[in-house]
Amino acid sequence: MGKRIGMEIALAAAEAAALCRPDVIAAYPITPNTHIPEHLSDIVAEGRLDAEYICVESEHSAISACCGASGTGARTFTATSSQGLLYMQEVLPIVSAMRLPVIMAIGNRAVSGPINIWNDHSDIMYQRDTGWVSLFAANGQETVDMMIQAFKIGEHRDVMLPVNINLDGFQLTHVVEPIFMPDQEEVDRFLPPYKPYAQLHPDKPMSMGTLGLPEIFNEAMRAKNEAILQSKKVVLDVWKEWEKQFGRKYEPVESYKTEGAETLLLTMGSMGETAEIAVDELRKDGVPVGLVKLKLWRPFPFEELRKVVKGAKSLAVMDRAVSFGGPGGPVFAEIRSALYDEPKKPRTLNFIIGLGGRDMVVEDFIKMAKKTASTKKLRPEDAYEIYGARE
Amino acid sequence: MSTANLNPKKLFENFELYVPKLIEKMEYFSPGHRACQGCGEALAIRMMCKALGKDTVIANATGCMEVISSLYPTTAWNLPWIHVAFPNSASVGSGVSAGLKALRRKGRIPDRYVKTVAIGGDGGTVDIGFQALSGAMERGHDMLYVCFDNEAYMNTGIQRSGATPFGSSTTTAPAGKASIGNKTWKKNVAEIMVEHGIPYIATACHSYPIDFMNKVKKARSIKGPSYIHCLSVCPTGWRSTSETCIKLGRLAVEAGIFPLYEVKYGKYKITVDPPEKLRPVTDYIKPQGRFRHLTPDQIKGIQERVLMEYNKLMNKVNHSKSWDELKAL
Amino acid sequence: MTAKKWPETWQEVNPGCMVFRPGSASEYHTGSWRAKRPIWENEKCIKCGVCYIYCPEGCVTEGADGFFEANLDYCKGCGICAHECWPAAIKMVNEED
Numbered sequence: 001m002g003k004r005i006g007m008e009i010a011l012a013a014a015e016a017a018a019l020c021r022p023d024v025i026a027a028y029p030i031t032p033n034t035h036i037p038e039h040l041s042d043i044v045a046e047g048r049l050d051a052e053y054i055c056v057e058s059e060h061s062a063i064s065a066c067c068g069a070s071g072t073g074a075r076t077f078t079a080t081s082s083q084g085l086l087y088m089q090e091v092l093p094i095v096s097a098m099r100l101p102v103i104m105a106i107g108n109r110a111v112s113g114p115i116n117i118w119n120d121h122s123d124i125m126y127q128r129d130t131g132w133v134s135l136f137a138a139n140g141q142e143t144v145d146m147m148i149q150a151f152k153i154g155e156h157r158d159v160m161l162p163v164n165i166n167l168d169g170f171q172l173t174h175v176v177e178p179i180f181m182p183d184q185e186e187v188d189r190f191l192p193p194y195k196p197y198a199q200l201h202p203d204k205p206m207s208m209g210t211l212g213l214p215e216i217f218n219e220a221m222r223a224k225n226e227a228i229l230q231s232k233k234v235v236l237d238v239w240k241e242w243e244k245q246f247g248r249k250y251e252p253v254e255s256y257k258t259e260g261a262e263t264l265l266l267t268m269g270s271m272g273e274t275a276e277i278a279v280d281e282l283r284k285d286g287v288p289v290g291l292v293k294l295k296l297w298r299p300f301p302f303e304e305l306r307k308v309v310k311g312a313k314s315l316a317v318m319d320r321a322v323s324f325g326g327p328g329g330p331v332f333a334e335i336r337s338a339l340y341d342e343p344k345k346p347r348t349l350n351f352i353i354g355l356g357g358r359d360m361v362v363e364d365f366i367k368m369a370k371k372t373a374s375t376k377k378l379r380p381e382d383a384y385e386i387y388g389a390r391e
Numbered sequence: 392m393s394t395a396n397l398n399p400k401k402l403f404e405n406f407e408l409y410v411p412k413l414i415e416k417m418e419y420f421s422p423g424h425r426a427c428q429g430c431g432e433a434l435a436i437r438m439m440c441k442a443l444g445k446d447t448v449i450a451n452a453t454g455c456m457e458v459i460s461s462l463y464p465t466t467a468w469n470l471p472w473i474h475v476a477f478p479n480s481a482s483v484g485s486g487v488s489a490g491l492k493a494l495r496r497k498g499r500i501p502d503r504y505v506k507t508v509a510i511g512g513d514g515g516t517v518d519i520g521f522q523a524l525s526g527a528m529e530r531g532h533d534m535l536y537v538c539f540d541n542e543a544y545m546n547t548g549i550q551r552s553g554a555t556p557f558g559s560s561t562t563t564a565p566a567g568k569a570s571i572g573n574k575t576w577k578k579n580v581a582e583i584m585v586e587h588g589i590p591y592i593a594t595a596c597h598s599y600p601i602d603f604m605n606k607v608k609k610a611r612s613i614k615g616p617s618y619i620h621c622l623s624v625c626p627t628g629w630r631s632t633s634e635t636c637i638k639l640g641r642l643a644v645e646a647g648i649f650p651l652y653e654v655k656y657g658k659y660k661i662t663v664d665p666p667e668k669l670r671p672v673t674d675y676i677k678p679q680g681r682f683r684h685l686t687p688d689q690i691k692g693i694q695e696r697v698l699m700e701y702n703k704l705m706n707k708v709n710h711s712k713s714w715d716e717l718k719a720l
Numbered sequence: 721m722t723a724k725k726w727p728e729t730w731q732e733v734n735p736g737c738m739v740f741r742p743g744s745a746s747e748y749h750t751g752s753w754r755a756k757r758p759i760w761e762n763e764k765c766i767k768c769g770v771c772y773i774y775c776p777e778g779c780v781t782e783g784a785d786g787f788f789e790a791n792l793d794y795c796k797g798c799g800i801c802a803h804e805c806w807p808a809a810i811k812m813v814n815e816e817d
Contacts, residue, residue: 023490023493023494023497024486024489024490024493026485026486026489050493050496050497051493052489052490052492052493054485054486054489054530055530056482056485056526056530057522057523057525057526057529057530058522058523058526060478060479060482060523061479061481061482061485061522061523061526061527062482064475064476064479064482064483064485064486064523065482065483065485065486065489066486067473067475067483067486068450068473068475068482068483068484068485068486068487068488068489068490069486069487069489069490069493070486070490071473071483071486071487071490072448072486072487072490072491072494072500073490073494073499073500074489074490074493074494076486076490090476091475091476091479094475094476097736097737098475098736098737098738099735099736099738100736160735160736193499197735198736198738198740199471199500200448200471200472200473200487200490201448201471201500201505202445202446202447202448202470202471202505203501204471204740205468205469205470205471205472205742206466206471206472206738206739206740206742207461207466207468207471207472207473207474207738207739207742208472208473208474208736208738209461209473209474209475209736209737210461210462210463210464210466210474210737210738210739211457211458211461211462211463212463212737213462213463215726215727216463216464216727216728216733216737218730219727219728219729219730219732219733220730220733220737222730223730223731223733223735226730227735411768411769411770411772411773414769414773418743418778420778421743421744421745421746421778422745422746422750422777422778422779422791422793422794423744423745423746423747423748423749423750423794424745424750424777425745425748425750426776427796428753428754428776428796428797428798429776429796429798429799429800430776430798431776433776433777434774434775434776434800437776437778438773460745461739462745463733463734463737463739464724464726464728464734464739464741464744465739465741465744465745465747465748466739466741466742466743466744466745467743467745467746468742468743469742469743470742600773600774626798632799633798633799633800634798634799634800634802634803634812635803636776636798636800637774637800637803637804638803638804
């Protein structure tokens with residue numbers, strides 16, 4: 001039986017990854033996710049995990065080594081943030097195209113210019129189109145649970161795609177929370193050994209990463225897109241299984257006090273926890289406000305989102321990344337697009353908050369909720385603001 | 392030009408002439424690949440695979456060899472093969488090596504040794520892949536890295552690389568009224584690998600197949616990192632005729648431009664003795680269109696530098712001590 | 721796995737464009753690239769195998785009688801075999817002849 005312990009979330013994430021028995025770990029340190037590869041190397045050094053730990057010389061090599069290892073049929077894991085993730089970017093679409101279920105933990109951190117090591121979502125937002133399944137954790141328990149679920153989702157024969165688990169740098173990685181940590185026997189029951197679709201081995205020679213002429217590239221892209229669309233069903237099934245075995249429920253879009261809500265706030269990641277407190281306070285004052293928390297980012301949960309926001313009059317989407325010169329923040333643009341054809345849809349506002357680790361407090365969420373409740377319909381280029389930028 | 396007019400005595404002295412009969416017959420690199428006619432690199436790959444044998448996994452960088460061999464839905468490879476991107480064959484190879492090690496230890500693959508070999512062109516090794524190569528060699532993975540050096544980014548159309556020789560005309564360092572072509576000397580990656588302290592480094596050329604294949608076999612038997620730098624003649628990029636592919640490789644060795652040597656546990660050894668008097672570099676330069684703009688003075692400058700580099704190497708060879716010998720001093 | 725009809729549908733494309741037919745490049749006959757072809761004069765041949773080892777295509781094969789010939793499905797006519805043949809037993813002849 002697992003036990004409930006207080007643990008730094010990054011360390012817990014490493015423990016969760018170790019419980020999944022990865023065979024090869026290749027990671028490069030970068031603040032704020034460093035504690036994840038560090039703790040994993042501790043676990044390997046103590047002999048608690050039988051894995052090959054490669055101290056690669058760059059993040060590009062980290063993901064490349066994971067490709068090579070995954071190609072041989074090994075279960076692989078890596079972790080990074082921000083600049084490291086961008087350095088890997090060349091390889092990320094290749095990993096999903098090659099259908100290698102590499103699992104990656106991302107300690108979300110601002111992308112440079114100016115260099116900033118603190119938390120926002122810009123790093124993952126640059127990876128929207130890479131074809132990876134993307135999960136967002138809002139707290140330590142979700143981090144640990146999603147780490148284990150990710151292996152099962154990625155390795156499923158109907159998916160065979162890499163998965164990334166996003167946890168906020170510092171806001172989550174360096175925070176100590178009480179976490180119910182499953183034990184090895186429970187995880188082994190949930191996650192069977194990896195049975196790869198294809199393996200690099202001389203007994204059955206095959207070629208991976210071949211060249212795709214124009215005659216076939218289009219079809220290959222269609223096949224890849226179908227794969228990530230199909231993965232939604234597997235994500236839901238895995239979450240159902242998780243609830244059955246561990247008792248904790250996961251949905252692509254989680255709602256908090258949305259019954260009768262006229263105004264909704266939409267968050268991803270740990271800011272949702274602060275928003276919950278704001279919603280509680282507003283509700284105490286009788287303001288009909290609710291919170292929507294997105295846990296599944298890719299594949300995008302269209303059905304669940306439309307269902308949850310149906311009755312609301314206004315919706316504030318909290319982004320933690322800027323799409324410079326674009327129609328608002330990345331999440332905002334996708335939400336608006338998802339709701340575009342709905343006959344009844346809320347008026348939407350976009351607050352780009354918490355950039356580069358800027359703290360967001362309950363009062364900020366209360367202010368944003370009030371502003372949203374009274375907003376009129378706006379075009380996307382007018383509907384967003386980089387919240388709190390001093391003038 | 393045939394050698395039928397040579398002194399018959401010389402024919403019988405050359406045992407290597409008959410050794411092709413003893414070589415592994417299996418074609419691990421099948422015909423039907425789309426390399427140019429007379430491609431030295433494809434020939435080198437074919438030879439390397441014969442020396443490696445069946446129990447090998449290849450990690451290939453983007454480049455000529457990857458593109459011509461693996462057009463979906465076919466592959467010329469009769470070995471397990473993976474390609475990911477341009478700069479990372481050494482890191483993919485590191486992952487393959489680690490994966491095979493872990494899986495064998497855990498009993499998830501049959502309990503027999505499978506060699507990991509990462510290959511790349513000069514672009515993917517000397518320039519964009521340099522970091523990954525250095526990292527992989529420094530970490531000591533059980534992996535052989537073979538660089539097939541055709542002295543430019545041939546696959547994208549003959550652009551200059553760090554391995555392009557001085558005075559060679561490439562499309563990004565072309566010869567012209569204001570330029571000699573490539574202005575820098577070839578980066579000596581083999582010597583850089585020696586300084587990484589790995590157990591086995593060698594230079595080779597497809598024109599000396601037995602020497603090359605023996606080196607591949609030796610490297611294969613090392614349970615650690617090893618590096619082979621194989622000069623591969625590219626008739627297309629070097630603007631030479633396809634049939635002189637093998638001859639040009641020989642001329643490079645006989646002129647002292649690309650000495651064939653190995654460094655085993657720190658001990659240098661020349662494996663193919665060039666003639667006592669090195670051939671003039673002009674013999675090597677004349678048949679290649681990429682050098683046709685060079686003036687006699689410029690060729691003289693190249694000759695001096697070639698001799699200097701050769702003497703530098705011979706100095707190392709003559710004073711070389713193996714690691715064990717150094718420990719005993 | 722048997723060969724599928726080319727070009728494949730998106731459902732037929734192997735996941736990750738993986739190829740499970742090693743050596744299948746031999747389905748493509750590069751012999752059509754040739755402008756010249758090698759002809760062996762067996763009277764001069766000393767059966768050394770040098771032409772076999774230096775062929776970049778790997779299409780020169782030894783017959784039961786120990787003599788060599790190029791598989792014309794793949795021979796690109798590069799001329800290396802003729803150039804390297806010690807007793808000059810190989811001649812490159814124009815395709816049209």
